[in-house]
Amino acid sequence: MGKLITLGEHIVKNQDKFPYATGELTALLSGIKLASKVVNSEINKAGLVDEIIGQEGQTNIQGEDQQKLDVYANRIFKEALGARAVVCGLASEEEDDYVAYESEVCQNGSYIILIDPLDGSSNIDVNVSIGTIFCVYRRISEPGQPAELNDFLQKGREIVAAGYVVYGSSTMIVMSTGQGVHGYTFDPSIGVFFLSHENLRIPDNGKIYSVNEGNFPFFDENIRNYLKHCKEYDPASNRPYTSRYIGSLVSDFHRNLIKGGIYLYPATSHKPKGKLRLLYECNPMAFLIEQAGGLATDGVQDILDIKPTELHQRCPLILGSKNMVNELKRFLAD
Ligand code: AHG
Ligand code: MN
Ligand code: MN
Numbered sequence: 001m002g003k004l005i006t007l008g009e010h011i012v013k014n015q016d017k018f019p020y021a022t023g024e025l026t027a028l029l030s031g032i033k034l035a036s037k038v039v040n041s042e043i044n045k046a047g048l049v050d051e052i053i054g055q056e057g058q059t060n061i062q063g064e065d066q067q068k069l070d071v072y073a074n075r076i077f078k079e080a081l082g083a084r085a086v087v088c089g090l091a092s093e094e095e096d097d098y099v100a101y102e103s104e105v106c107q108n109g110s111y112i113i114l115i116d117p118l119d120g121s122s123n124i125d126v127n128v129s130i131g132t133i134f135c136v137y138r139r140i141s142e143p144g145q146p147a148e149l150n151d152f153l154q155k156g157r158e159i160v161a162a163g164y165v166v167y168g169s170s171t172m173i174v175m176s177t178g179q180g181v182h183g184y185t186f187d188p189s190i191g192v193f194f195l196s197h198e199n200l201r202i203p204d205n206g207k208i209y210s211v212n213e214g215n216f217p218f219f220d221e222n223i224r225n226y227l228k229h230c231k232e233y234d235p236a237s238n239r240p241y242t243s244r245y246i247g248s249l250v251s252d253f254h255r256n257l258i259k260g261g262i263y264l265y266p267a268t269s270h271k272p273k274g275k276l277r278l279l280y281e282c283n284p285m286a287f288l289i290e291q292a293g294g295l296a297t298d299g300v301q302d303i304l305d306i307k308p309t310e311l312h313q314r315c316p317l318i319l320g321s322k323n324m325v326n327e328l329k330r331f332l333a334d
């Protein structure tokens with residue numbers, strides 16, 4: 001193994017580059033790290049302990065059946081961050097409204113966090129990799145009082161840190177504080193995340209495309225034409241491309257980040273805004289892909305330039321290798 005640098009040490013080493021480096025962001029990210037270890041431990045037992053897998057019997061504000069692990073992960077991240085008193089508020093896929101922490105010390109926190117505590121829930125019970133997605137903003141409301149809705153409705157361009165945990169064949173945290181994207185791999189034997197992928201960059205070109213082809217009949221014509229293009233035989237342009245779709249955004253994103261590729265969850269006739277949520281799925285992933293040299297668009301504008309209006313609003317998502325996203329944009333312009 002190369003340099004033995006832990007996630008904590010690497011954050012501290014870089015914290016002087018954080019805007020407003022007060023140590024608070026470092027404490028916040030260590031809260032993410034701790035919660036990731038706790039959730040990882042539960043996920044690894046999911047097959048054994050039936051109170052972990054399966055339906056919670058409730059639905060979330062999205063109208064989706066909450067898996068027990070969704071609710072569990074949400075609680076762990078909410079508690080771990082609340083205990084560190086650096087976030088004054090949290091918004092989550094699994095919370096109807098945002099949570100404004102009530103303690104005075106939290107209300108003096110400078111940051112808010114948005115989180116998808118468990119991404120890829122449909123894969124929990126079939127032992128396919130899942131993840132957690134998060135992004136962090138500085139609060140814009142006055143410190144010393146509860147967080148406000150506008151703290152959470154900032155454009156993705158204002159993100160100060162974003163990342164994901166992928167609970168896969170190995171568990172990794174991949175994140176950026178605006179100085180590139182770095183990957184940290186968990187060593188369960190000593191309970192430490194080690195820097196394993198410094199300055200991750202997505203290749204400008206790729207041949208992997210990730211989409212739920214089952215929605216083909218519901219895509220608009222430009223998207224259908226692009227997907228036909230991906231499947232045409234043309235060795236000169238490295239086609240047909242390769243189709244890879246896991247059904248967990250975090251896992252599809254992570255593979256494409258490493259190998260090059262494009263992920264798309266476009267609008268459909270029955271979901272005109274697509275399925276993915278802007279604030280805690282599209283924005284954090286768009287921040288990361290741009291930090292890694294890629295592009296992210298809703299088909300009309302950069303994801304990070306969208307001004308949010310609601311916590312759980314959805315938006316179409318196309319992101320990945322620069323030249324692949326630009327190729328798709330040419331089909332959208334037709
Ligand atoms: P979540 O489990 O947090 O609701 O996210 C699931 C998302 C995303 O992870 C994945 O790429 C997409 O839903 C899969 O949707 P389809 O099953 O409709 O393809
Ligand atoms: Mn998700
Ligand atoms: Mn989720």
